[in-house]
Amino acid sequence: MEIAALAIPEVKLLTPRKHGDDRGFFSEVYNKKVLAEAGIDIDFVQDNHTWSVEAGTLRGLHFQAPPFAQDKLVRVVRGSIFDVAVDLRRGSPTFGQYVSATISAAAWNQILMPIGFAHGFVTLEPDCEVLYKVSDYYAPEHDMGVAWNDPDIAIDWPLNGRDAKLSEKDRKLPLLKDLPEVFVYDD
Numbered sequence: 001m002e003i004a005a006l007a008i009p010e011v012k013l014l015t016p017r018k019h020g021d022d023r024g025f026f027s028e029v030y031n032k033k034v035l036a037e038a039g040i041d042i043d044f045v046q047d048n049h050t051w052s053v054e055a056g057t058l059r060g061l062h063f064q065a066p067p068f069a070q071d072k073l074v075r076v077v078r079g080s081i082f083d084v085a086v087d088l089r090r091g092s093p094t095f096g097q098y099v100s101a102t103i104s105a106a107a108w109n110q111i112l113m114p115i116g117f118a119h120g121f122v123t124l125e126p127d128c129e130v131l132y133k134v135s136d137y138y139a140p141e142h143d144m145g146v147a148w149n150d151p152d153i154a155i156d157w158p159l160n161g162r163d164a165k166l167s168e169k170d171r172k173l174p175l176l177k178d179l180p181e182v183f184v185y186d187d
């Protein structure tokens with residue numbers, strides 16, 4: 001498992017090994033012990049699976065507020081996504097900044113973001129399937145978000161001239177400046 005830090009170092013890019021042979025491949029895509037040995041000790045409790053039909057499908061920017069905040073480990077088993085983590089931790093030197101990575105079945109990579117970040121992605125091709133682990137259960141009453149196109153975050157989404165396909169909920173998410181304080185930076 002290769003593990004690299006992105007520009008906001010709490011967000012990691014993971015690349016599991018693929019063991020190929022004439023049948024295909026085998027890959028340990030999650031190993032709690034391997035991550036713990038790398039200092040990433042997270043108890044994931046729920047697996048999510050989303051399928052997006054069209055390229056340009058944009059889900060985000062979402063997070064769950066404490067006490068149901070979630071670490072997330074995201075991977076793609078069909079297609080590719082432009083994945084984004086936005087630092088929402090008040091007091092963080094990178095508050096309101098984002099990191100991004102292209103996560104794809106072809107690259108066989110994953111992105112890990114801790115509690116304190118909003119998550120979103122846009123699909124780069126049709127028929128994308130995204131699987132991700134979260135470290136707390138779904139809590140709809142604590143499900144929150146930030147507008148995908150917040151000018152203060154200014155995410156450079158690769159929409160390639162198409163309109164983002166958004167849920168009604170995501171069309172109405174607040175701007176970062178209007179969010180209540182939910183996460184505090186704990187360096």
Ligand SMILES: Cc1cn([C@H]2C[C@H](O)[C@@H](COP(=O)(O)OP(=O)(O)O[C@H]3O[C@H](C)C(=O)[C@H](O)[C@H]3O)O2)c(=O)[nH]c1=O
Pocket residue numbers: 048050059060062063072119120121137138167169
């Ligand atoms: C998140 C979630 C949703 N649901 C139900 C609620 C709705 O009936 C339906 C679709 O939910 P939603 O529109 O919130 O799905 P996404 O827009 O893909 O939301 C996700 O998108 C971004 C990228 C995330 O990181 C979050 O995990 C999550 O917010 O699934 C559940 O039953 N369990 C869950 O854990």
